[in-house]
Amino acid sequence: MSAAQAEWPHLFRPGSVDAPVLLMLHGTGGDEQQISGLAAALDPRAAVLAPRGGVVENGMNRWFRRLSEGVFDTDDVARRADDLAGFLVWAREYYELGDRPLVAVGFSNGANIALALALLRPEMVPRVIAFSGMHPLDGLPVGGSGARVTTSGLAASVLLLLNGDSDPMAPLSSVHRLVSLLEARGATVEQVLRPGGHGIADSDVAAALRWLA
Ligand code: MLT
Numbered sequence: 001m002s003a004a005q006a007e008w009p010h011l012f013r014p015g016s017v018d019a020p021v022l023l024m025l026h027g028t029g030g031d032e033q034q035i036s037g038l039a040a041a042l043d044p045r046a047a048v049l050a051p052r053g054g055v056v057e058n059g060m061n062r063w064f065r066r067l068s069e070g071v072f073d074t075d076d077v078a079r080r081a082d083d084l085a086g087f088l089v090w091a092r093e094y095y096e097l098g099d100r101p102l103v104a105v106g107f108s109n110g111a112n113i114a115l116a117l118a119l120l121r122p123e124m125v126p127r128v129i130a131f132s133g134m135h136p137l138d139g140l141p142v143g144g145s146g147a148r149v150t151t152s153g154l155a156a157s158v159l160l161l162l163n164g165d166s167d168p169m170a171p172l173s174s175v176h177r178l179v180s181l182l183e184a185r186g187a188t189v190e191q192v193l194r195p196g197g198h199g200i201a202d203s204d205v206a207a208a209l210r211w212l213a
Contacts, residue, residue: 005090008051011036012095015047021102023088023125024050025110027132029060035107041205042105042129042212049091049102053109054080063113064136070169072112074140081116085124103127103212107200108169112136115178118157118187128159129208131200134170135178154187160211161189162204164196 011032015021022043026035032050039048053063055076064080065073091097104125106114111133117125119137159182163175175191182189192207 005087006094008054008087010051010087010091011048012050012091013048014095016045017100019043019045019047019100021047021049021097021100023102023104023114024048025063025104025106025114026050026053026061027106027108027110028057028062030107030110031061035110038105038107038200038205042208046103047095047097047100049088049095051084051087051091053113054083062109064109064116070134070171070174072136072138074137077113077116077136078120078140081113081120084113084117085121088124101127103129105129105131105208106133107131108133108198115159118154118159119181122154122157126156126158128157129211130159130161131204131208132163132167132170132198133161133178134174135181138174138177154182154185157182157185157187159187159189160208161191162200162207163191163193164198164201165193166195167197169198 022039024035024039032052036048036050053061055062065076104114111130114128115133116136118128194203
């Protein structure tokens, strides 16, 4: 066991052994306690694994550094996604999760790290629900020879993207670039657009419940 992984602040609830594991990823300023409430709404029987983002910006927990609102330090995104993958390997073994299926569920900055993992380490998060997420690696060359970041094929990846159609923090142009990239790599993407901005609307939770079922 790596000491660094064991010391990563997180919440774990075992749930029922025949239920999936929900990897709950909070948004900027959130934490593992706050985001775990959403897990209960999505599947009260599921195991909950909710780590805390390791970056602090003005006292707020985040998953990776940003240069300004919506402009990400993509090197840091890639590095932190890798760290999170290491935590997942550790947690699966430590909590004896065996081959229980895992669904990554993220909101906002948490959705963005879930999507980065889905692009960079798809085997870690085959299913993703992203509430108010956007392209986490926009501008970083992805795939192809000479690329700084290569993504494997995503044929086994299934993603649900839930966005508001007038969200200044997760602009649709970025979401569309992300969907194109995911689909070009073979992922199955369902996109649900609702009127409004950044957040988790009741209709988003209802769509996530349908998708999980
Ligand atoms: C991000 O930084 O990941 C997005 O802009 C959303 C947020 O503000 O957390």
